Amino acid sequence: MPNERLRAAMAAGGWTYSALADKVEVDPKSVERWVNQGRTPRRATAVLAAETLGEDMRALWPALRQARPARAVTAELVALYNKRADIPVSTYVDMLTQAREHIDVLVYAAIFLHEAYPQLNDLLRERAGDGCAVRIAIGDPDSPHVQQRGEEERFGHGIESRCRLALMHYRPLAGTPGVEVRTHATTLYNSIYRADDQALVNAHVWGVNAYGAPVWHLRRSDSGGMFDTYAGSFDAVWDTATPVREE
The missing domain is CATH 3.30.870.10 (Endonuclease Chain A)
Incomplete structure (x- = not known):
């Protein structure tokens, strides 16, 4: 299931897959999977991505609550x-x-x-x-x-x-x-x-x-x-x- 919250946050800030990937030091394919397939990154990466986007990490990836x-x-x-x-x-x-x-x-x-x-x-x-x-x-x-x-x-x-x-x-x-x-x-x-x-x-x-x-x-x-x-x-x-x- 796509991560619509993440998609909206990236769109609001004008972030492309490649730009966010460079910022959090992952492959652009990983960012694409987070958005389109609802994948959850490892916690350290999720924290950095959320800080970059100005969002709450657990709101972007509820699975990390557990x-x-x-x-x-x-x-x-x-x-x-x-x-x-x-x-x-x-x-x-x-x-x-x-x-x-x-x-x-x-x-x-x-x-x-x-x-x-x-x-x-x-x-x-x-x-x-x-x-x-x-x-x-x-x-x-x-x-x-x-x-x-x-x-x-x-x-x-x-x-x-x-x-x-x-x-x-x-x-x-x-x-x-x-x-x-x-x-x-x-x-x-x-x-x-x-x-x-x-x-x-x-x-x-x-x-x-x-x-x-x-x-x-x-x-x-x-x-x-x-x-x-x-x-x-x-x-x-x-x-x-x-x-x-x-x-």
């Missing part, structure tokens, strides 16, 4: 969310859309992305076509660690089936230049969604499904910090993972 990031306590911590479910999927999509060099996804399944944004594979192909290296690591449904996670979360075989469904979603990307898809059999301590120097890290809490666990939004500031710790963790898992072949 996303409650804590105040940053380090230079790398952009936001802290109580639950993954509090974050609009558009936050992930906009972050991935802005990636120019790296997209890394480490999960067991995370099929919520494809369910909420069916064009995800098209987005990843587009990014890869522009030279972005895309790496997707999903859980091996036959891994004992995946099966144990299902028991701990009282989800039974559900998580295994979700891993198989995730593989069905991502397998069509196998063989796409610039995109690699692998399955991993590791104990997953955090799900990681990385786009260049930004990352959303979904903690895993014993007995709690990932959608109910906290997420921290990181932006790399210095080498050797929190961001690099999680980026290194991704690389370590990636080295153990098995390539998925195109069928």
Whole structure:
């Protein structure tokens, strides 16, 4: 649904997609999606856009009323969310859309992305076509660690089936230049969604499904910090993972 409040605010100030995008440092396509598709930007971007337009941020994007990031306590911590479910999927999509060099996804399944944004594979192909290296690591449904996670979360075989469904979603990307898809059999301590120097890290809490666990939004500031710790963790898992072949 179009964001008519945002459209009116931009029209009143004579703002074009490109002009507002330059001001808030995003791709003009992101601004177009905010207006025409009702997407919600990440909170820091929404605050800057609202200030630029002279509007109330929560009036422009009511969905952000439910996303409650804590105040940053380090230079790398952009936001802290109580639950993954509090974050609009558009936050992930906009972050991935802005990636120019790296997209890394480490999960067991995370099929919520494809369910909420069916064009995800098209987005990843587009990014890869522009030279972005895309790496997707999903859980091996036959891994004992995946099966144990299902028991701990009282989800039974559900998580295994979700891993198989995730593989069905991502397998069509196998063989796409610039995109690699692998399955991993590791104990997953955090799900990681990385786009260049930004990352959303979904903690895993014993007995709690990932959608109910906290997420921290990181932006790399210095080498050797929190961001690099999680980026290194991704690389370590990636080295153990098995390539998925195109069928």
